[in-house]
């Protein structure tokens with residue numbers, strides 16, 4: 053029997069999947085690592101933690117594997133997007149990675165728009181300048197840490213760094229490069245125009261490859277540390293959302309995905325790059341060949357629930373915290389939550405906005421708060437769905453994945469708020485499965501990713517909208533959409549009091 057490995061380098065942990073030729077998930081291992089928030093708006097990780105976590109995970113996986121390491125034919129990656137890893141001339145890491153949910157770069161985004169021009173930026177990159185993207189982070193380091201920036205010879209994204217440490221080869225693939233704001237999406241090449249306008253040496257951009265491209269084999273050192281065979285074929289991999297889409301079968305027109313991880317996304321397959329969303333949603337290269345996807349992002353989706361659990365239910369599991377959610381009526385007895393804990397992206401690109409609970413009443417209990425948190429996250433994702441529907445997309449079925457898809461009450465809530473049938477996968481493995489599928493396709497086991505999906509993926513339980521809740525949520529969603537405008541100015545005044 054032959055196997056492939058999918059490594060999902062997430063925000064909270066690295067999750068490793070061992071998958072057989074038949075698509076059976078033989079083993080999963082997860083190793084968490086910390087996230088550092090030194091100041092409000094800052095979010096960093098130590099790239100070394102990704103490497104040590106992955107080695108520890110692979111060691112554990114190999115220890116429990118009954119086959120020979122050589123049976124594992126290929127490995128590929130899914131990675132948290134946009135994070136800046138700056139490297140010197142010897143490819144040593146120059147500073148902690150600045151992550152996708154770090155929002156310190158509002159001034160740099162303004163500079164990009166002023167220098168490149170909003171329209172030209174959209175023409176080249178298909179996306180507006182947002183704090184989470186990589187280019188503003190590069191400009192921030194250039195401005196505030198010039199002694200570090202002057203040593204920088206290249207930059208990569210999180211999973212590219214991990215792959216470099218495994219192979220000794222430095223690359224970036226298109227689906228992740230699309231989230232840097234430096235890629236000419238249509239031409240599939242780095243934009244020297246943007247680099248030159250912003251006074252960046254284009255040679256800091258690494259060589260580009262396809263997601264399923266074979267980029268080498270493991271170094272002797274990494275093979276020894278991890279227990280993998282040195283012959284294991286290494287494939288480039290993709291952005292976590294692109295891989296989440298592959299791992300959920302979002303491989304043709306009309307397919308929509310909702311993923312609730314640390315962030316939350318609503319993602320739709322696009323066969324071409326010529327639609328115009330005016331930058332309202334992200335428009336990126338898919339990790340499937342010659343395809344694209346559009347996507348709205350809620351910065352704190354699962355993170356809002358994790359925050360609530362850590363602060364108000366420390367020591368409890370998610371299952372315990374969510375146990376009574378189904379007993380609270382739709383609308384949480386008049387309690388409304390907006391999930392802007394670290395600012396927001398879609399539809400409000402705003403680093404200063406913060407979360408609110410509106411309508412707290414003395415009758416409210418903890419379970420009302422928990423349901424309100426889930427509803428607020430889902431309302432936020434519904435704002436992205438509304439943008440897609442307004443653009444003419446027909447959305448009646450959505451595949452739901454991520455940590456959030458583990459809870460059936462939340463899946464029903466998604467059906468009721470999105471007014472669409474929600475499909476869960478039989479074995480939901482998220483982006484790690486997409487990474488494993490890229491390795492299986494790269495190894496030549498299948499002639500296409502769709503052929504691989506036909507073998508590897510199976511749809512599971514469906515959740516259909518409850519008309520009474522749909523009506524209730526439609527009204528409440530109208531109230532929810534007002535909260536941003538009503539709290540924007542208040543939050544701006546509060547920024548002076550933040551850490």
Ligand SMILES: Nc1ncnc2c1ncn2[C@@H]1O[C@H](COP(=O)(O)OP(=O)(O)O)[C@@H](O)[C@H]1O
Nearest residue numbers: 062063064313314354355357370454455456459
């Ligand atoms: N049993 C559960 N029920 C509902 N939500 C959960 C459960 N377990 C985890 N989550 C949510 O899923 C999120 C993590 O999802 P995951 O897809 O693993 O994220 P990431 O890839 O960003 O690390 C957590 O932030 C949490 O809110």
Ligand SMILES: O=C(CO)[C@@H](O)[C@H](O)COP(=O)(O)O
Nearest residue numbers: 062063132133152313314315
């Ligand atoms: O910034 C984005 C997408 O643009 C995020 O989706 C990150 O890619 C992180 O994803 P998770 O860790 O939440 O899966």
